[in-house]
Each structure stands twice: as structure tokens, then as C-alpha cells.
Amino acid sequence: MLIGAGLDLTGAVANWGVNIKAGMESVFNRVNEAGGVHGRKIKLIAYDHVYQPPKAVTNAKRLVERDKVFVMMGHLGTPTTKAIKEYLEEKQVPDIFPSTAASMWVTSGKWHVGDLATYADQTWMIIDYLVRDRKIKKIASFYQDDEYGLDGHLAGKARLKQLDLAYAIEVDYKRADIDFSSQAAKLKESGAEAVILQAVYREPPRLAEQCHAIGYYPLFIGPSPIVVDKTIELGGKHVDGMMGVEVYPLPTEPGAFLDLYRADMKKYFPNLALDTTNLYGYQKAALFVEALQRTGRNLTREAVLKAIESIKDWDPGWGLKYSYGGDNRRVMSRVGRLVVVKDGKWTKKSEWIELQEGGRK
């Protein structure tokens, strides 16, 4: 069985791409060595889209028309996956657990299904934490100017409005930008006490450095894409105290599923460090294999989607359960919790909670 994926393997978010691929392949390798699922071996074909939507389209066509993949899985990036959305629908190729938690994937109908809590849901949680627990009213948004950044940015705006508040300032940046000194200046001028980072791992440390350089020390907090070790490796002391939302356990936590993950990663990718990025790919693949088990011998695209929809309260062995959220909420998990950078490590800050309704209306 051929599984297709478009990932960024050489571009601005290559750290995510390379690790998601490794995480997914670890699961598939283990399953294949044990004889496959119902006798079928799984093979992942991944092409590099460099986080560029036009390349993502070319790759998707190659995967679907030339390689004849059964499903698209773990496709990386919000703008890049959006670019192939209609093509996949037209060709009736399921878009399973794309590596983007934008709200779009949980409300786009039968060919798409997401795995974890959306950026909108996560931002909802961030706003509630800042306003209610921390009593912070001056909140700024620093967002990537595309479908990814806008998802959380607009959800945050909506939530603030419900609380009779508004962003102190909204500053954007472009994908692959490398200098944020003008953004830092604007954020400082706004006097915001907290800055929400709708960004990936490369921008938060650089922005923090540039804010600190002009003597501005707000609380930085962002959704799950910033919660990777790379953020800390790049930022050093400048990201101390930075907070994030985590939607699945950290790679170092206890649990049978995490033991299996650590063993598989060590066996198949001994050179890669255990990281949230490869665990992200790993949990996707494990969830997909569970769906394949449920599908049985009669393998069709529709049957796999049906099997995914039948998953309810499934715990792979890490304490968190996956349940299909319903036809208007095509996502498998909606939990989140806060983490913070402490002594150079992402550290648990709160317990798991079911996230409230975010998303764009």
C-alpha cells in the first residue's frame, strides 16, 4: 500500500518535515517487519515541497497520478496543504491527518480529517489563560501572513472580542522572513504585556532576541508549532520563560506508547534526537495503522475513512484518547495543556483540558 506525503525537507520548516517523515516511517517499518496490516506492507513516498504551495501542487499530482498513492497522509504545512485541497477532493484522495492543525481541515467535508486540536482551539486556550489566569489585558498578535498564522490570529481576535477586549497590536511577517526588528519595535511601542506567536520554530527565538535588544521583555506564548527543541537550541536564554500549547505528550514522558516510540526511533533513526516533531509524525502513523486494522481486508478509500470515523476512546497507551469528533468536527483529539521553557527544556505547566470551541465562524 502506497502512502503519499508532501513535506518540507529542505526549506524553512525542514526540521518539521524531516522529523515527521522519520516518525511515520518508524511506525510503518515496525508494522511491516511484523507482516504488515492484514498482510499489506505500507510504503511512504514523500516529496519535498520546500514549504512552497506551487511545489506542493506539482508533488501532489505526481503522487496521485504517477505513483498512484492510496491516500495522502501527514501533508505538511497549512498554505501548502490548502493549495492541494481541491485537487485531492476532485481526485477523491483522502487527506488524512495533515501536518497542520488549521481549523480548515476539520470542517472541509469527507475527504479531510485532522488529528489534533486546531490552532484556533489552542489560541482560544491561550487567550483564556492570559486574560483569566494572568489578568493580562494588553495582548499582541505576531502572526505569519498566510492560512497558518491567520487561523490562530483570527480565532484569538474573536475570543478577545467576546471578552470585550482587542489585540493591543497586530504585526505580521512573511514565511521565511529572517529579520523582525521592525516588528519588535512596533510590539514594544504598543506596550503589550504578552505576545502571541502564530509562528513556527525559527521566528520565536529571533523575535525574542530582537525584542530583548531594544529592552522589551513581554511574555511570549504560542500554539504547538513553536513547541520544539529547535526553538530552544536557536534562542538559548532568550526563550527562557516562553510558553506554548502542547496537544500531545512530550517525548520524555512515561507511558507504554511512548516507550514503543522511543524504542522504534532508536532502532530505525538512531541519529535523530527524540523530539516533539518526530513524535507528531509517529502518533499520526500509529492512529492510521489503527484505522487500517479496523478497515479489514476490503481496502477502499471510503472504507478507511469510515474506519477512522469509527474510532472512539482509543488510547494507544499514553493516557490520551482519540475519538472522532463528528461530521462537523472531523478531528480525533481536542486536548491541550500549557508548557513553558524552564532550564532549557519544555516543561509541563498545566494538566490536559478539553479545548473549547475555537475556529473561524
Add this chain to the structure above:
Amino acid sequence: MAEILASQVLSGLATGCVYALIALGFVLIFKATDVVNFAQGEFVMVSGFISYTLLIWYGLPYWIVFFVTIALSGFMGVVLERVVVRPIMDAPIFSIVIATIGASTVLRSLAGIFYGYDVLPLPTIFSKDPIRLGILNFTAMDLGVIGFSLVIMLALYLFFKLTKTGTAMRATAQSQTAARLMGVSVTYIFSLTWAISAAIGGVAGVLIAPIIYLDPNLGFIGVKAFAGAILGGFGSIPGAIVGGMLLGVLENLSGYFFNAGIKQVSTYILLIAVLVVRPSGLFGAVPIRKV
């Protein structure tokens, strides 16, 4: 307001200095050999990786790494000229330009194969902690970048003005035939020009990589620098310096007054505006056409 603007200009100058160094590399090679070397940005990237290797893998002291990197980068320039450019020197200029683009892709891919495409932090001796002086907010990093760039520029100026080799290089730039008749070894001058340009690119790499992080795509910064060189007047050394610095400052200010989208295109808007008014750039010599 004044405080914010001042720090914007200062940090823009730091980035602009790096653009200026890369732009200088473009201009030096063009003046001496009529070749536009689109692999100029890769000198920045490769020297970033060289210093990363020496610092992290071999644990050598910073200053040794600094000078070894620049020397190796210069050597790479000589090799590139010998292996890629010189054999096709008689080919149409367009072919040579394409060859340099090819070399740049090869270098980028090699870096990716050896080091992966992940972003890496490159250590530096300059602190990123804030310093405050009156209304100015800056870091030692900014000062280091600006200071080093100015020293390199001054050294180059003195080299061209005062040394015999420098004079020979200027002579070659004016007329290869005349220089050859005067006993100047033009091939030697070509190699030297490439070595100097690549070494300057190396300095830019060691300075900028710790700031914007190291990855195989770092060389794309050369595109901005190229725009800076054109802005200043392609072929003019002061033009490359002023053009590069202007670009850095303009980028920061447009990002501050407008948004990220405008910041991204501001470079090119300015470039077009300047070229419409002065087709040869700010400092470029206006070509005299004899009828």
C-alpha cells in the same frame, strides 16, 4: 518615536553592512572580469558552515576559526574561478552567468547533503544583550557587524589605492589588453579578484550566520545584496557599499511604517524608482555613447 526610529536605523545599518560586503564581492568580480557571479551568496553560506564545523566539531578558538574561515573561503573563490569560470571564459557571457548559478545550486545541495537542511545556531563572540546609550538601543552584535564591515571596506580601499597589486587590479579592470601589455599577469589578477571577493563573502558569512541562523539556504541573502549593488550602480565600489546599507535601513523602516508585505517589496520598489530616474544607479558611471 525618535528612540524607536534610531534603533531601527542602527539595526538596519548592521544588516545593510552585510549586504554591502556581499555586494562588494559582486562588483569586484564584475569590474575585473566582466562576469556576474551569482554564486556570491554561497560564499556566505559555505563560510558559515566552515566556521560551524571548526567551532562545534573541532572546538577551535573563535579568532582562529574567524581567520581560517576567511582564508578557506578565499581559496574556494580561486577554485571556483579555475574550475568553473576560466574554462568557459570565451563562451557568451550568458553561459558564464548560468554556470555560476549552477555552481551555486551545487554548493547549496552539497551543504544540505553534508549538514542537513535544519537551521543551526552559530556561536559568536559578540553578545546579543541590549546596550543603551542615550536614545540608542543596540547590541554588541550590531556594533561588531558594523565595525568589522567598515574595517574591511577601509582595508580594501587602501589596498587598491596604495599597493602595486591593487593598482594592477584597477588597471586590469580598465583595460585587460593594456594591463597585459604593461606586464600584468591578467590570469593572476583574475584569481586574486575571486579570492578577495570570496573572502569578503566569508567575512559576511561569519558575521551574519549567528544572527539569522545557519542553513543551506543562507546564500539567498545574495539576491538582496545584488539588488543593493544595482541600486548603488553596478560596477561602482562606493555604490555597492552605499546601496547595500541603504537597502538594510530602508527594509527596517518600511517594515516599521507599513507591514511585512511592503517590507518584502520595498527593496524592489526603491530599486525600480532609482533606475527610472538614474538608469546607471546612484553611483554608476553614465555610459557615453558615441554616435
